[in-house]
Amino acid sequence: MDKKPSNFSQSIEQWQAERKELNELTLEAANLEIKRFFSLDSQTYRPGALDAKTKELLGLVASTVLRCDDCVLYHTIRCHDEGVKKDEFAEAMTVGLVVGGSIVIPHLRRAMARWQELDA
Amino acid sequence: MDKKPSNFSQSIEQWQAERKELNELTLEAANLEIKRFFSLDSQTYRPGALDAKTKELLGLVASTVLRCDDCVLYHTIRCHDEGVKKDEFAEAMTVGLVVGGSIVIPHLRRAMARWQELDA
Amino acid sequence: MDKKPSNFSQSIEQWQAERKELNELTLEAANLEIKRFFSLDSQTYRPGALDAKTKELLGLVASTVLRCDDCVLYHTIRCHDEGVKKDEFAEAMTVGLVVGGSIVIPHLRRAMARWQELDA
Amino acid sequence: MDKKPSNFSQSIEQWQAERKELNELTLEAANLEIKRFFSLDSQTYRPGALDAKTKELLGLVASTVLRCDDCVLYHTIRCHDEGVKKDEFAEAMTVGLVVGGSIVIPHLRRAMARWQELDA
Amino acid sequence: MDKKPSNFSQSIEQWQAERKELNELTLEAANLEIKRFFSLDSQTYRPGALDAKTKELLGLVASTVLRCDDCVLYHTIRCHDEGVKKDEFAEAMTVGLVVGGSIVIPHLRRAMARWQELDA
Amino acid sequence: MDKKPSNFSQSIEQWQAERKELNELTLEAANLEIKRFFSLDSQTYRPGALDAKTKELLGLVASTVLRCDDCVLYHTIRCHDEGVKKDEFAEAMTVGLVVGGSIVIPHLRRAMARWQELDA
Numbered sequence: 047m048d049k050k051p052s053n054f055s056q057s058i059e060q061w062q063a064e065r066k067e068l069n070e071l072t073l074e075a076a077n078l079e080i081k082r083f084f085s086l087d088s089q090t091y092r093p094g095a096l097d098a099k100t101k102e103l104l105g106l107v108a109s110t111v112l113r114c115d116d117c118v119l120y121h122t123i124r125c126h127d128e129g130v131k132k133d134e135f136a137e138a139m140t141v142g143l144v145v146g147g148s149i150v151i152p153h154l155r156r157a158m159a160r161w162q163e164l165d166a
Numbered sequence: 167m168d169k170k171p172s173n174f175s176q177s178i179e180q181w182q183a184e185r186k187e188l189n190e191l192t193l194e195a196a197n198l199e200i201k202r203f204f205s206l207d208s209q210t211y212r213p214g215a216l217d218a219k220t221k222e223l224l225g226l227v228a229s230t231v232l233r234c235d236d237c238v239l240y241h242t243i244r245c246h247d248e249g250v251k252k253d254e255f256a257e258a259m260t261v262g263l264v265v266g267g268s269i270v271i272p273h274l275r276r277a278m279a280r281w282q283e284l285d286a
Numbered sequence: 287m288d289k290k291p292s293n294f295s296q297s298i299e300q301w302q303a304e305r306k307e308l309n310e311l312t313l314e315a316a317n318l319e320i321k322r323f324f325s326l327d328s329q330t331y332r333p334g335a336l337d338a339k340t341k342e343l344l345g346l347v348a349s350t351v352l353r354c355d356d357c358v359l360y361h362t363i364r365c366h367d368e369g370v371k372k373d374e375f376a377e378a379m380t381v382g383l384v385v386g387g388s389i390v391i392p393h394l395r396r397a398m399a400r401w402q403e404l405d406a
Numbered sequence: 407m408d409k410k411p412s413n414f415s416q417s418i419e420q421w422q423a424e425r426k427e428l429n430e431l432t433l434e435a436a437n438l439e440i441k442r443f444f445s446l447d448s449q450t451y452r453p454g455a456l457d458a459k460t461k462e463l464l465g466l467v468a469s470t471v472l473r474c475d476d477c478v479l480y481h482t483i484r485c486h487d488e489g490v491k492k493d494e495f496a497e498a499m500t501v502g503l504v505v506g507g508s509i510v511i512p513h514l515r516r517a518m519a520r521w522q523e524l525d526a
Numbered sequence: 527m528d529k530k531p532s533n534f535s536q537s538i539e540q541w542q543a544e545r546k547e548l549n550e551l552t553l554e555a556a557n558l559e560i561k562r563f564f565s566l567d568s569q570t571y572r573p574g575a576l577d578a579k580t581k582e583l584l585g586l587v588a589s590t591v592l593r594c595d596d597c598v599l600y601h602t603i604r605c606h607d608e609g610v611k612k613d614e615f616a617e618a619m620t621v622g623l624v625v626g627g628s629i630v631i632p633h634l635r636r637a638m639a640r641w642q643e644l645d646a
Numbered sequence: 647m648d649k650k651p652s653n654f655s656q657s658i659e660q661w662q663a664e665r666k667e668l669n670e671l672t673l674e675a676a677n678l679e680i681k682r683f684f685s686l687d688s689q690t691y692r693p694g695a696l697d698a699k700t701k702e703l704l705g706l707v708a709s710t711v712l713r714c715d716d717c718v719l720y721h722t723i724r725c726h727d728e729g730v731k732k733d734e735f736a737e738a739m740t741v742g743l744v745v746g747g748s749i750v751i752p753h754l755r756r757a758m759a760r761w762q763e764l765d766a
Contacts (some may be wrong), residue, residue, distance in 0.1 A: 048421045055295075064293055068395035075398050077373065077694075079218075079380045083685050087360045089679055090486075095493035096317070100460060102644030104498060107464045108471045108505040109389065111629070113234070116392035133197065133455035138464060140199045144450045145468040145477075148207045149229065149591070152236035155188035158195050162278055173304055175295075198452075203448050209439055210624045215613035220580060224587045224618055226563060228625040231588045231749070233354070237625075247645040253317065253575035260319045264570045265597075267747030268327045269349065269711070272356035275308035278315050316592050317574075329559055331746045335733035340700060344738060349746040351509070351708045356744075360689045373695035378704060384690045385708040385717075389471070389509030413664055415535075415655075424533055428635035435638050437613065439620045447628045469629065473714070473718065474593070476632035500679045508687045508708065512716035515668040519674050534656075542650065544653055548755035557757050559740045567748045589749065592715070596752035 053159050061119065091124070099128040103138045108156070110142030116143055118157050126164045136162055173279050181239065207218050211244070224260045229286040230262030230270055230277070246284045253279055293399050301359060325341040331364070343378045350382030350390055350397070358397050366404045375401055413519050418486030448469065451484070459488040463498045470510055470517070478517050486524045496522055528628050533639050541599065544565045573606070578607040583618045590622030590630055590637070615641055649707070653759050661719065699728040703738045710742030710750055710757070719759050726764045735761055 056064070073081060102124040109117035113166045125135060139157060143150050176184070193201060211221045222244040229237035245255060259277060263270050296304070313321060318325040331341045351355035365375060379397060383390050416424070433441060451461045462484040469477035485495060499517060503510050553561060557567070571581045582604040589597035605615060618639060623630050656664070673681060691701045702724040707715035725735060739757060741752050 053188060067397075068293060068399055069252055071402065071494065072395045074400045075372070075376065075378060075402070077376045079322045079686060080376065080383060080394075081390075082682070082689075083380075083383055084205070086679060086686065087391070089682075090500055092679075094465055094497050095491060096497045097479070098465075100463065101497070101501060103456075104467045104501040105505065108467050108501060111468045111472055111627070112505070112685055114389050117389055121262045122726050125255075132456060135380075136195065137454050137456045138199065140197060140203075140450055141296060141461060141464040141468060143200060143203055143598070143627075144447055145465065145517060145627050145629055147474070147591070147625050147630070148203075149232045149234050149625055150279070150623075151204075152234060154200075155185075155192045158192045159188055162191065171384045173308060179340075192572065199446060199449055202442070202449075204440050205352060206439060206446065207624055207633060209442075210620055214437075214617050215611060216617045221617070221621060222588060223576075223580065224621040225625065227584045227588050228591045229627075231592055231623070231747070251575060255692070256315065257321065257574050257581070258575045260317060260570055260579060261315070261584040261588060263320060263323055263747075264567055265585065265592070265747050265749055267711070267743075267745050268323075268355050269352045269745055270747070271324075271327075271359055274320075275312045278312045279301075279308055282311065282315070319566060319569055322569075324749040326559060326562050326566065327744055329562075330740055332708075334557075334739045335731060340703065341741060342738070343696075343700065344741040347708050348703045348711045348741060351507070351712055352745070356742050371695060375637070377694050377696045377701070380690055381701060383507075383706060384687055385507050385509055385705065385712070387471070387503075387505050387510070388503055392508070399674060405737065413668060425635075428533060428639055430640065432638045434615065435612070437620060440616065440634075441624060443620075443623055443628075444631075447631075450670070464675045471700075473627045474629050474632060477629055492675070496675065496677045496680065500677060500683075503680060503683055506541045509714050509717055511684075511687075512637045512714060514680075515665075515672045517666055518672045522641070522671065547753075548653060548759055551762065552755045552758045553738065555732070555762070557740060558756075560736065560743060563740075563743055563748075564751075567751075592749045594752060597749055620716050632761045 052139050053122065058119070058123065058163055062123075065116070065120075079132070092165055099125070099130060102128050103134070106135075106144075107142045108138060110153060112144035113146070113150060115153055115156060118153055119123065119160055122160050123164065124159055126161070132161070132165070173276070176244065178239070178280065178283055182243075185236070188275055206268045213284055219245070219250060223250065223254075224250050226255075226260055227265075230259060230273060231266035233270060234271050235268070235273055235276060238273055242280050243284065246281070247285075252281070252285070293396070298359070298363065298400065302363075305356070305360075310402055316392070317369055339370060341370070342368050343374075344369065346375075347378055347382045347385075350379060350393060351386035351391060353393050355393055355396060357391055362397055362400050363404065366401070370403070372405070414426070418424070418479070418483065418520065418523055422483075425476070425480075451475070459490060462488050463490065463494075464466055466495075467502045467505075470499060470513060471506035471511060473506070473513050475513055477514060478513055479520055482517055482520050483524065486521070493522070530556055532602075533636070538640065538643055542603075545596070545600075564599070564636035579605070579610060580599060582608050583610065583614075586615075587622045590633060593626070593630060593633050595633055595636060598633055599640055602637055602640050603644065604630065606641070611639070612645070653756070658719070658723065658760065658763055662723075665716070665720075699725070702728050705732070706735075707738055707742045707745075708755060710719065711737060711746035713746070713750060713753050715753055715756060718753055719760055722757055722760050723764065726761070727753060730759070731766070 106121035346361035706721035
């Protein structure tokens with residue numbers, strides 16, 4: 047649903063549309079190495095010995111401690127898609143918060159708001 | 167006063183209102199550990215052997231070298247509340263700049279503009 | 287040209303105008319050390335044993351791995367001014383991507399879009 | 407077993423002994439907030455909606471992208487204790503590598519060597 | 527006193543001697559910009575509107591959240607020289623811990639051990 | 647030559663031998679994605695629109711601002727191999743220092759000492 051929460055300049059759908067557009071632009075202008083990196087990035091999250099749900103949680107926590115809103119949002123959506131439950135999401139964000147410190151809080155707040163938007 | 171400077175999409179008051187809203191959303195959805203972290207974060211800046219003004223300056227510099235605009239703005243407001251003077255603020259930001267490097271400059275610029283907004 | 291691409295809230299020219307305004311505000315409020323840092327920052331990119339083009343590429347990659355959009359855009363413009371070609375730009379961004387990881391991708395995407403804006 | 411591999415100045419057991427000693431020194435000198443943080447850090451990894459094994463994998467990946475050898479080793483040992491298998495460990499380290507970039511490689515190498523030491 | 531604690535490969539005095547040697551080597555090989563940076567770095571901590579003790583605490587916290595052991599040790603010694611007391615040191619380290627997260631703990635532990643070495 | 651400078655626990659040759667050993671261990675235990683990443687990392691520095699010398703300088707500066715001693719040393723050796731001169735090396739390190747800040751200085755010092763070791 048294309049609902050724009052008051053805290054964000056874009057709804058999740060608008061954000062996804064922009065990400066898709068920028069991805070296409072990038073891959074069009076990309077050299078072989080950039081294309082290979084994007085391909086490797088996709089492979090990294092495919093189910094293997096660890097399932098996709100676990101891998102997306104790993105990506106979420108890595109993105110949280112590195113404080114990248116776009117990456118946190120991407121993995122938040124993927125976690126939600128993979129059936130992560132609300133309390134599991136909060137526990138993963140807790141690891142990110144405790145490892146990364148209070149500097150992570152602005153990103154945690156936005157992630158919690160985005161999770162609510164997904165659950166609506 | 168709710169003045170919106172031309173450089174920012176939000177005035178300080180609008181930013182504070184949004185922060186308050188996101189904090190409430192987060193604490194509502196939070197588990198015990200996240201609540202404890204937020205509580206510990208508050209305790210950290212209470213006056214002790216070091217006074218609150220010094221602690222807010224420490225938080226300001228930590229936020230500057232870690233390049234978090236929301237955290238820098240929060241501590242800029244707190245420093246101003248605690249009676250930090252303009253030249254003291256500039257000296258603390260200098261430590262942040264010299265330790266953190268030119269990569270900090272976009273954050274320094276915005277902090278200086280926000281300080282002016284507070285002094286107005 | 288003052289074209290505002292759909293992905294950005296500001297065109298390059300608007301961004302440059304805002305940067306100029308914030309720089310002036312900062313240098314007006316600055317103490318001697320901040321002024322010296324800004325001066326040193328300028329000197330760093332002047333041609334020497336390495337030419338300006340190479341130095342701007344170094345600044346671009348440093349900004350990419352440290353994930354600062356403002357710094358990446360600044361050096362993207364400077365690289366373009368110094369005659370960096372599209373494939374050279376992509377190869378420098380590749381170093382940034384492989385060294386810095388997928389967490390750099392949101393910044394890479396925006397840099398590629400900005401490069402297109404410069405070439406138009 | 408107290409085997410010292412040629413690549414490291416300490417065996418895992420020596421490292422654990424030193425860590426224990428420094429932890430005791432720190433908690434003895436600690437104020438209430440530091441003690442609370444250490445306590446919160448422990449709680450963060452207890453089984454909840456996510457099991458301990460998953461939480462340790464999250465801690466491992468967070469530590470990898472933030473490039474802290476001591477933290478990586480701590481979580482490597484905990485992952486091994488929690489029954490993480492070799493291929494699961496490699497897949498978690500892959501997320502760390504792809505998200506964090508080649509700058510993570512020195513830490514990845516040491517983690518793989520330590521994993522071998524644990525399996526021996 | 528040249529006491530080497532069991533946790534460290536160097537006593538503080540040995541560390542200071544090595545730092546001095548490497549500084550001299552660096553400044554001998556340095557170009558004008560590197561020399562200017564080192565000079566600016568010194569100026570940054572001289573007493574001004576903020577006293578030297580406060581500035582060293584700022585440098586300590588910046589170094590802690592950025593997790594640089596050499597920088598933390600340098601500022602720990604300077605703080606001790608400037609009359610920072612044990613509980614003030616612990617409160618500054620608390621800001622560093624809470625802002626920077628558990629990833630800071632290995633550095634916190636070593637800083638507490640070094641403080642003890644200074645007090646001995 | 648296998649000369650061990652007083653500042654380092656390993657000579658460059660010893661460091662290279664250990665790196666080689668750890669690389670082999672890692673690639674032996676690696677899954678397909680880790681192997682692909684290592685391969686992509688190599689490709690990234692091959693001459694293309696930018697020559698190898700420029701690419702190694704880019705890798706050097708990226709490693710400096712991200713403060714990874716192993717990565718800085720690797721690219722220092724590669725820069726030396728590619729014919730980078732002493733003043734060019736110093737200028738690249740200057741970009742790293744000014745962008746990354748004083749927190750980079752311990753790494754700069756060690757890099758300058760290693761450069762001397764290579765020139766001997």
